[in-house]
Amino acid sequence: MSDVFSSLATSGRETTQQIASVLHSRKQDPEQHRMLQRFLTALEVTGGPLLEIGCGSGELLTDLCDRAGTATVVGIDHSLDLLKTARQAQSTSGNLRLLAADAHRLPFGAETFQTVLMYTLLSHTPDIPSVLREAHRVCHTGGQVAVLDGDYASADFSLGENDPLNACVAAWRAHYVLNTHALRSLPRLLQADGFQLTQSGAHTYTAAHSAYAFTIIDRGVDTMLDSGTIGKDLARSLKDEARRRAHEEGFVGSITYRFAVARKRPTARNATGA
Numbered sequence: 001m002s003d004v005f006s007s008l009a010t011s012g013r014e015t016t017q018q019i020a021s022v023l024h025s026r027k028q029d030p031e032q033h034r035m036l037q038r039f040l041t042a043l044e045v046t047g048g049p050l051l052e053i054g055c056g057s058g059e060l061l062t063d064l065c066d067r068a069g070t071a072t073v074v075g076i077d078h079s080l081d082l083l084k085t086a087r088q089a090q091s092t093s094g095n096l097r098l099l100a101a102d103a104h105r106l107p108f109g110a111e112t113f114q115t116v117l118m119y120t121l122l123s124h125t126p127d128i129p130s131v132l133r134e135a136h137r138v139c140h141t142g143g144q145v146a147v148l149d150g151d152y153a154s155a156d157f158s159l160g161e162n163d164p165l166n167a168c169v170a171a172w173r174a175h176y177v178l179n180t181h182a183l184r185s186l187p188r189l190l191q192a193d194g195f196q197l198t199q200s201g202a203h204t205y206t207a208a209h210s211a212y213a214f215t216i217i218d219r220g221v222d223t224m225l226d227s228g229t230i231g232k233d234l235a236r237s238l239k240d241e242a243r244r245r246a247h248e249e250g251f252v253g254s255i256t257y258r259f260a261v262a263r264k265r266p267t268a269r270n271a272t273g274a
Contacts, residue, residue: 003178005124008079016081020057022219023082025212027059032212035203036060036119039148039259040067042199043115047071048095051113053103053135054078054121058086064117065096074113076101104130106138114143122186123149123179132193139264145195148259151202153180157217157253159245165217168238169253171229172220183258195262206254213252217242 008016026032040063048071050064055075064073074097077083083098090096101107104127116135122128135145152173157165173180182189187200207213218239225235246252 002175003124004176006126006178008082011079013081016079019079020082020085022212022215023057023059025215029207029210029212031205031207031210035205035257036063036148038203039146040064042259042261043067043117043144043146045115047114049074049113050115050117051076051108051138052117052119053106053131054118054124055083055086055098057082058089060117060119061086061090061096065090068095070095071114072097074099076103076106078102104134106134108138110137111140111143112138114140116143116145118145118147118149120149122147123152123177123183126178128179128182128189129193132189132195136193136195136264141264141266143264144198144261145190145264146259146261147186147190148257149183149186150177151181151183151256151258152177153184154256155216155253156255157213157242159249159251164238165242165245165253168217168220168224168242170220171223172216175223176219186258186260190260190262194265196265197260197262200258200260203257203259204254205257207252208250209246210252213246214239214242216253 004015008019045067048068050068050071050073052060052064052075055061055077061075072095075086076099080100083100087098103125116139125131139145155169155173157169187197191197221235221238224230242252
């Protein structure tokens with residue numbers, strides 16, 4: 001299974017521009033925005049420093065800088081092009097640092113950050129335990145790690161059985177999502193890496209008139225077209241059908257997103273004050 005997001009560091013500019021456009025559409029989506037605000041409100045951001053691993057083009061950075069006050073906010077990503085977009089969008093944020101880095105090998109010392117966030121990162125990383133171990137290492141004892149990500153196996157854009165739009169979703173998922181089911185085990189994954197779970201749950205994203213939802217269908221259609229699975233006429237018809245449904249049915253699709261917030265437990269050494 002391939003994943004465009006996991007290889008962005010070595011992708012051409014056309015691909016990264018497409019992804020930046022997708023991320024911008026997601027940021028502008030009202031339902032996605034409400035979901036993000038609920039997630040951020042659940043955090044206790046009382047200071048910093050704060051790290052977002054996989055910040056992409058900076059969807060969360062403005063909110064994080066506002067919530068962190070004068071504390072330092074650091075965003076890292078492996079795509080230089082996405083970081084450039086983030087830097088342009090956040091040029092007035094004086095407390096923000098952006099760095100090119102690998103989530104599996106963070107360039108920070110132990111216990112550097114009070115809060116570590118990952119937003120739709122783990123679904124694209126080839127080694128989830130490695131990323132969580134690094135998040136644990138750089139997080140303060142008693143600090144928090146927060147994750148929000150798609151349970152993309154749940155994506156359903158159908159109005160009935162054998163719906164052709166779900167074939168588009170399946171093609172999109174195969175090309176753009178590496179870990180389709182892993183987020184269902186998020187609480188266990190965090191606890192296995194030394195975190196104490198404080199809250200977890202799920203949000204349902206339901207798309208109606210959504211430019212972001214259309215990008216899912218369009219990318220799936222383009223994947224099938226490029227592979228020769230379908231022709232140009234059917235590709236146009238599938239994209240048109242998604243837009244017809246938005247207008248006439250008021251529904252394009254839905255995806256479950258899973259979240260968890262956890263604290264870094266003291267080690268036996270820290271607990272005894274040794």
